[in-house]
Amino acid sequence: MRCCNRGILVGFVFCVVVASAVVLIAADPVQLTRDGRLKFATTVCSNGREIVYCELANPALYRLMKLNLQDRTSQPLHPKAETSEFDPVFAADGKMYAFLKTIGVLQAAIVIHDDMGNKLGQVAPAGGFSGLRSPAIAPDRSRVVYSFGEGGRQQLFSAKFDGTERQTLADTPGINNWPTFSPDGRTLVFGSSRDADFEIYRMNSDGSASQRLTNSPGQDIRPKFSPDGKRIAFTSHRDGNAEIYIMQADGSHPQRVTHSPERDDYADWLPDGEQLIIVREHDGWHDLFLVSAPSGQ
Amino acid sequence: MFDVGSFRTKTCGTGGRRSFLRLAASVPIGMGLSQAVGQQVERHGPRAKSVIFVFLWGAPSHLDTCDPKPDAPLEFRGPFHSIATRTPGLNFTELLPRMAARSDRFSIIRTHATSEPGHPDGGTMALTGFKEIPAPVQPNFGSIVAKHRGHKGSLPPFVSLARGIVMDGGRRIEGYGGGALSQAYDPLLVGCSAEGDVEIPALQLLDGLNPLRIRDRTALMRQLDTVPRTLETVGFDSWGRHFQSAYDLLLTPQARQAFDLTRESEQTRGRFGHSVFGQSSLLACRLVEAGVPYVQLNYSRHVEALNPGFEFGWDTHLYNFELLQDHHCPILDRAYPAMLDELQERGLLDQTLVVLMGEFGRTPRISPNAARDHWPPCYFSIWAGGGVQPGRVIGSSDKRGEQPIGSPISPLMVGTTIAELAGLDTQARAEMNVLNGGQVIDALL
Numbered sequence: 243m244r245c246c247n248r249g250i251l252v253g254f255v256f257c258v259v260v261a262s263a264v265v266l267i268a269a270d271p272v273q274l275t276r277d278g279r280l281k282f283a284t285t286v287c288s289n290g291r292e293i294v295y296c297e298l299a300n301p302a303l304y305r306l307m308k309l310n311l312q313d314r315t316s317q318p319l320h321p322k323a324e325t326s327e328f329d330p331v332f333a334a335d336g337k338m339y340a341f342l343k344t345i346g347v348l349q350a351a352i353v354i355h356d357d358m359g360n361k362l363g364q365v366a367p368a369g370g371f372s373g374l375r376s377p378a379i380a381p382d383r384s385r386v387v388y389s390f391g392e393g394g395r396q397q398l399f400s401a402k403f404d405g406t407e408r409q410t411l412a413d414t415p416g417i418n419n420w421p422t423f424s425p426d427g428r429t430l431v432f433g434s435s436r437d438a439d440f441e442i443y444r445m446n447s448d449g450s451a452s453q454r455l456t457n458s459p460g461q462d463i464r465p466k467f468s469p470d471g472k473r474i475a476f477t478s479h480r481d482g483n484a485e486i487y488i489m490q491a492d493g494s495h496p497q498r499v500t501h502s503p504e505r506d507d508y509a510d511w512l513p514d515g516e517q518l519i520i521v522r523e524h525d526g527w528h529d530l531f532l533v534s535a536p537s538g539q
Numbered sequence: 540m541f542d543v544g545s546f547r548t549k550t551c552g553t554g555g556r557r558s559f560l561r562l563a564a565s566v567p568i569g570m571g572l573s574q575a576v577g578q579q580v581e582r583h584g585p586r587a588k589s590v591i592f593v594f595l596w597g598a599p600s601h602l603d604t605c606d607p608k609p610d611a612p613l614e615f616r617g618p619f620h621s622i623a624t625r626t627p628g629l630n631f632t633e634l635l636p637r638m639a640a641r642s643d644r645f646s647i648i649r650t651h652a653t654s655e656p657g658h659p660d661g662g663t664m665a666l667t668g669f670k671e672i673p674a675p676v677q678p679n680f681g682s683i684v685a686k687h688r689g690h691k692g693s694l695p696p697f698v699s700l701a702r703g704i705v706m707d708g709g710r711r712i713e714g715y716g717g718g719a720l721s722q723a724y725d726p727l728l729v730g731c732s733a734e735g736d737v738e739i740p741a742l743q744l745l746d747g748l749n750p751l752r753i754r755d756r757t758a759l760m761r762q763l764d765t766v767p768r769t770l771e772t773v774g775f776d777s778w779g780r781h782f783q784s785a786y787d788l789l790l791t792p793q794a795r796q797a798f799d800l801t802r803e804s805e806q807t808r809g810r811f812g813h814s815v816f817g818q819s820s821l822l823a824c825r826l827v828e829a830g831v832p833y834v835q836l837n838y839s840r841h842v843e844a845l846n847p848g849f850e851f852g853w854d855t856h857l858y859n860f861e862l863l864q865d866h867h868c869p870i871l872d873r874a875y876p877a878m879l880d881e882l883q884e885r886g887l888l889d890q891t892l893v894v895l896m897g898e899f900g901r902t903p904r905i906s907p908n909a910a911r912d913h914w915p916p917c918y919f920s921i922w923a924g925g926g927v928q929p930g931r932v933i934g935s936s937d938k939r940g941e942q943p944i945g946s947p948i949s950p951l952m953v954g955t956t957i958a959e960l961a962g963l964d965t966q967a968r969a970e971m972n973v974l975n976g977g978q979v980i981d982a983l984l
């Protein structure tokens with residue numbers, strides 16, 4: 243009997259140790275790429291099976307890459323691209339994506355493709371030095387929202403995929419950037435310097451009812467709604483360097499996710515809402531990592 | 540009199556630029572700055588055995604990097620937070636935390652001004668101290684030091700780290716080399732990849748010597764074995780001095796080692812960042828350690844950012860805030876502090892002058908397309924090591940970063956100070972007939 247109890251005890255301890263190890267492993271960042279090139283702007287696609295991101299392919303070219311999460315291999319999304327492409331974003335259902343493409347000397351347009359790579363439209367820049375920024379596709383795939391500089395300000399606009407029917411969503415002093423839709427399409431979160439350095443704001447998708455969500459020294463940028471729309475992941479410099487944070491969708495309960503002496507940035511959610519893809523600078527390299535997202539409240 | 544009006548420098552082409560800068564020709568640009576104009580600094584030999592001139596080609600925004608104006612109106616100050624440095628009263632933006640943490644190792648000048656609003660002219664002015672026209676083009680600061688020191692051993696006296704002569708679009712910058720001193724004092728051009736592979740373009744001009752990968756010594760020697768046969772084919776007349784120089788240094792083990800970044804630990808290489816600029820910065824340290832007197836470390840070969848086929852430079856007419864945040868500042872903020880640390884740890888910082896600057900600043904008022912254009916009347920430089928007193932803040936710009944308060948500091952004064960610290964005193968400069976009229980920035984010493 244005593245032996246049996248000891249066996250149960252040993253088994254219990256073993257289970258606790260194993261469970262702890264599993265938790266630790268799950269909490270550890272998992273490195274997904276190993277080429278180390280400068281990387282930006284992650285976007286999850288294919289129901290979480292693939293990640294599209296931007297890398298500095300050579301000293302003169304930004305290139306879009308697609309990472310298969312199963313075999314951890316990366317391939318160029320557009321192998322024949324000869325000019326820089328960057329800021330990729332997929333629609334929530336993965337059926338189309340948008341990105342920025344350099345189309346001339348200091349000229350960059352938003353290009354929209356379906357998931358087969360067929361071009362659906364292009365939002366062209368204005369004349370002269372002109373480029374659009376940070377596209378986001380509405381969940382109903384009817385419009386694209388983007389940031390664009392005019393009159394010394396960087397505003398948020400919404401337009402059809404050919405650039406027509408442009409509507410102004412955010413027209414304030416300062417820089418407005420990184421708009422992202424909530425899963426239901428009713429809300430946008432974005433970064434803005436209208437009040438100070440970059441902070442995160444939300445507003446209705448028609449541009450009404452703007453509300454500030456963060457207030458910290460240093461920039462809070464690149465917000466992304468979680469798949470259930472209840473939380474927002476973002477990058478913050480509040481603790482001295484770029485780290486990933488999560489807060490509730492109303493801005494409450496900010497929680498630090500990453501703790502790295504180097505830079506963690508460009509987070510996007512996997513569909514399970516429990517993990518984030520990030521770009522981590524580590525020992526001078528830049529790679530994609532998978533990190534656990536705390537469950538929050 | 541120094542009369543600065545407004546600037547219209549919205550295009551980067553050679554045509555259409557207009558500047559309303561007027562400098563009274565009768566008074567040098569920096570008159571009044573120094574209380575000891577022409578004063579000789581007492582010394583025994585050069586304070587700087589070597590110079591690393593870090594050229595932020597394309598011109599970084601001073602407001603978004605080292606001269607933030609957090610109290611300026613929103614249309615000027617930009618979106619970045621201002622952080623304290625280790626130097627009392629000196630703030631940088633949050634994009635440069637590592638540099639801020641090392642500000643006690645360098646001094647900063649925030650009152651530079653140049654008369655040249657475009658890249659080709661501004662580049663030549665920044666590298667020579669003089670306008671490109673009238674001919675002849677004056678020599679690069681590095682060429683002056685190279686002539687003064689001479690070509691000793693197998694290492695060249697002047698190395699420019701880039702895959703070619705720095706360019707603005709298709710136009711090369713005439714102040715890249717020896718100019719009036721002759722091509723004999725042009726730099727040896729050396730390229731370095733993000734992976735640390737070193738290329739010497741001069742050797743590519745000969746058949747049988749393709750882009751050189753120094754890390755592969757066996758292949759290198761095999762390639763070099765073909766050179767005599769190649770020479771027999773092409774003739775010795777076409778074997779220019781630079782090819783000889785490159786050939787000589789590659790045949791010398793000590794010289795080859797200076798170019799071989801694989802001799803550094805992975806930790807050291809990572810500290811600089813795996814970017815072209817990061818690994819080039821490490822290479823600059825190795826070249827200085829090996830005895831090269833002058834290294835011009837170019838951030839990029841081209842000024843433009845996001846132009847098809849061109850490297851990403853600091854000319855951020857478009858996406859200024861995005862490029863600084865995502866690309867340029869993370870690279871710079873890793874490589875430059877690592878360079879200071881590395882030189883310090885190798886005991887080289889005291890004898891190596893490190894100067895970091897662009898060719899001008901960028902518009903304090905945010906441009907219509909939410910970026911920043913050229914701004915010649917006000918920009919910054921950072922000086923470390925080699926006879927410079929660290930921790931000083933020299934001069935300041937006005938509330939919006941538009942104009943220097945007090946007398947501005949010219950590129951000619953930059954070159955004169957570099958030459959002075961490298962051992963060319965007033966007499967040596969006069970005998971060489973270079974940097975005429977230049978004054979030393981005494982506040983640095």
